[in-house]
Amino acid sequence: MAPMRAAPRLALVSACLLAAAALAAGCGGDSGSTDSTAAAGGQPESRPAPPKSEFPSTEGKTLRQLLKAADSASELVVSPAALAFYEGENRYPFGVFERDRTQVPDAEVALYLAKAPKPEPGAKSKSGNKGQEAKAQAQALDQPAVGPFPASIESLVTQPAFRAQTTSDDPDAASVVYSTQIDFPSDGDWQIAALIREDGEIKGTLLPSAVVGEFSGIPRPGEKAPKIHTPTPEDVGGDLAQITTRIPPDTQNKVDYADALGKEPIVLLFATPQFCQSRVCGPVVDVAEQVKEEYGDEAAFIHMEIYEDNEPPKTRSQVEAFHLPSEPYLFTVNREGTISSVIEGAFGLELLTSAVKKAVAE
Numbered sequence: 001m002a003p004m005r006a007a008p009r010l011a012l013v014s015a016c017l018l019a020a021a022a023l024a025a026g027c028g029g030d031s032g033s034t035d036s037t038a039a040a041g042g043q044p045e046s047r048p049a050p051p052k053s054e055f056p057s058t059e060g061k062t063l064r065q066l067l068k069a070a071d072s073a074s075e076l077v078v079s080p081a082a083l084a085f086y087e088g089e090n091r092y093p094f095g096v097f098e099r100d101r102t103q104v105p106d107a108e109v110a111l112y113l114a115k116a117p118k119p120e121p122g123a124k125s126k127s128g129n130k131g132q133e134a135k136a137q138a139q140a141l142d143q144p145a146v147g148p149f150p151a152s153i154e155s156l157v158t159q160p161a162f163r164a165q166t167t168s169d170d171p172d173a174a175s176v177v178y179s180t181q182i183d184f185p186s187d188g189d190w191q192i193a194a195l196i197r198e199d200g201e202i203k204g205t206l207l208p209s210a211v212v213g214e215f216s217g218i219p220r221p222g223e224k225a226p227k228i229h230t231p232t233p234e235d236v237g238g239d240l241a242q243i244t245t246r247i248p249p250d251t252q253n254k255v256d257y258a259d260a261l262g263k264e265p266i267v268l269l270f271a272t273p274q275f276c277q278s279r280v281c282g283p284v285v286d287v288a289e290q291v292k293e294e295y296g297d298e299a300a301f302i303h304m305e306i307y308e309d310n311e312p313p314k315t316r317s318q319v320e321a322f323h324l325p326s327e328p329y330l331f332t333v334n335r336e337g338t339i340s341s342v343i344e345g346a347f348g349l350e351l352l353t354s355a356v357k358k359a360v361a362e
Helices: 006-019 031-040 063-069 132-140 281-295 317-321 349-361
Strands: 077-080 088-097 108-115 146-150 152-155 176-184 188-198 201-212 266-270 300-304 329-333 339-344
Touching (some): 063 108, 063 201, 077 201, 088 108, 088 339, 132 188, 146 176, 266 281
Parallel strands (some): 266 300
Antiparallel strands (some): 088 176, 108 188, 266 329, 329 339
C-alpha cells in the first residue's frame, strides 16, 4: 500500500513500522501537554532529536568508512516506515527494535546516506551474482556519505478516553515512531545507514535503500485532491463494522469526503486497525480521535479503511485513487480542495495537530 503493488507492498511497509508506537497525551488540551502527560504515566515520551555534534561527521568519509569507524555493529534492527520519497526534504519515519521484535522506545539514532550508482542500461547479471541493482547498492557504500540526520521520537499514545480496545488489547501495539528530515539531493537509489549511541558507544547498521522519485502518482501538497466517496453510517444501515475495524468504532465517518471537498478542511486518514501488520494503525486512529475532539468543528475527520469489505488482500477503490503504496497514510485538504499536508507512516498528536491547523488556516 499497483497501483497497490498495493497489498504486498503495503504489508511490507506495515511490517517495517513494528517499532513505531503509542504515547499517552492529555485529553482536551493542545499538543504541548503531550510530553508531560506521557512522562507522568511512565510511558515512552516524545523527545527532540539529539544535536548533530553527538554523531560522527561525514567530512571526507564514505558510508563504509563511517560504519567501519563505529565501535561495533549494532544488534538493534532499524526499519524504514515509509516508501515514498522525493527530491528535496522528506520526513523519514522508522522503527527501532530488538531482534525479537521488542520495541526500543528511547534509542539515540542518526541516519546517513550515499547515492547508489545507476546500473548500466541493459546490463545483465551473471549466474550466481546478486544482480546489477544489488551491486549498485553495495557500491554506494564507497560513495561520499551525507549526514548525520539525527532522529526525534514521536509519541503515539493518547489519553485513555481515546484509546481503543483494539489498541489496549494488542500487546504489540506501537508506542513511538522515530523520524528525521532527510534532504535527498536527487532521484534514484540511496543507501542508508544508522549510527546508534548505545552504552557510551557508537554502533552501526544498514537499512534497506530508499528509492527517491519512485511513487509519482501520490497526491502531494499544493495539488488538487482527488475526489472520492467515503462510506458513512447511512450507507451501511448503521453497521459501523463495515466501515471501520476499530473496536469500539471511531467517529471519523460522519461525513462523505466528496460532500466536504472544496467546502471545508478535511483530515483523511487511510488506516486499518485490525489488519495493519505494523500495529501502528490502531494508535494513529486513536491519535486522530483525540485531535478530532478539539478540531472536529473546524475540519471534517474521515477514517478510510484499506481493504474491500474489510477483508485483505483486495484494496478499496479509494486507496487506489490515491495510489498509496503503504499505510497508514494521512492527507489534510484545505477548504479550496487543495492538499495541504501529507504524512506517510505513524504520527503523534503534535504532528497531526500542526497539519490540521495548517489546513484550517489556509
